[in-house]
Amino acid sequence: MEQNFLRLAELVVKLSVETIAETPKELTFAEEIGELNLLYDQGEGKDFRFPPVLEVSLVYYRSGRELFFHGRLEGLIEGRCGRCLKSYSFPLKKDFDFVLTPEPISARKGELSRDEMGLSFYAAEEINLSPFIREQALLALPTRPLCAEGCRGLCTGCGVNLNEESCLCETSEGDPRMAFFRTLKLDQ
Numbered sequence: 217m218e219q220n221f222l223r224l225a226e227l228v229v230k231l232s233v234e235t236i237a238e239t240p241k242e243l244t245f246a247e248e249i250g251e252l253n254l255l256y257d258q259g260e261g262k263d264f265r266f267p268p269v270l271e272v273s274l275v276y277y278r279s280g281r282e283l284f285f286h287g288r289l290e291g292l293i294e295g296r297c298g299r300c301l302k303s304y305s306f307p308l309k310k311d312f313d314f315v316l317t318p319e320p321i322s323a324r325k326g327e328l329s330r331d332e333m334g335l336s337f338y339a340a341e342e343i344n345l346s347p348f349i350r351e352q353a354l355l356a357l358p359t360r361p362l363c364a365e366g367c368r369g370l371c372t373g374c375g376v377n378l379n380e381e382s383c384l385c386e387t388s389e390g391d392p393r394m395a396f397f398r399t400l401k402l403d404q
Contacts, residue, residue: 229345231276233283233338240277247272247349249291263361265294270308272349283316283338285345289352295361299369300377310356314348 229245246269274287289310296303319337336348368378373385390398 229349230342231345233341233343236276236278236283238278240275243272243274243276245272245274246270247289247346249350249353252350252353263296263298264357266353267291267293270349270353274345281318283343284313285315285348286313287311287349287352289349289356291353293357295358295363297363297367298360299362299367300379301370302363302377302379304363306361308353308356310352312352312355314352316343 229243229247248269249266250268252266270289270291272287272289274285276283276285278284289308289312291308292305293308294303294305314336316336316338319339364379370376371378371383371385374383376383
């Protein structure tokens, strides 16, 4: 396997389609993803902060006209816990695979068949890998970030972080209209 190593943050990794051989080649580089923070800042989701770059290892090859990519992303992400809202860091390590197929004529007209909807296409003689790497970074994020599996979160009454201190709120038995259901015993 041939190996290349690139270490330029400004580098946009592009591969020429005709240079992708049937023999797998390995490529390692640092992908600049800091601008994902700008996208996150514009939206409602501010649960994550991306590092300036992610380390990417990629093996790529072709079979016919289809291009295959197998890789791994690594970096340190800043997250905000979904229970206690405390900031924490966690390692992002994600293996990924994607396949690019030549863009069909129907896609150029704006029509894709049902079978084509889940595919990724290439149309140019050069493929920019950055959008695919960024997509994989976003897909690797947890849907509900937690600082620890046993995080107790915030008190719903006073808002104190239950991981750091106890609250003085009275615990209620819940809605009194539901008291009947608490007395039921279910046969197992």
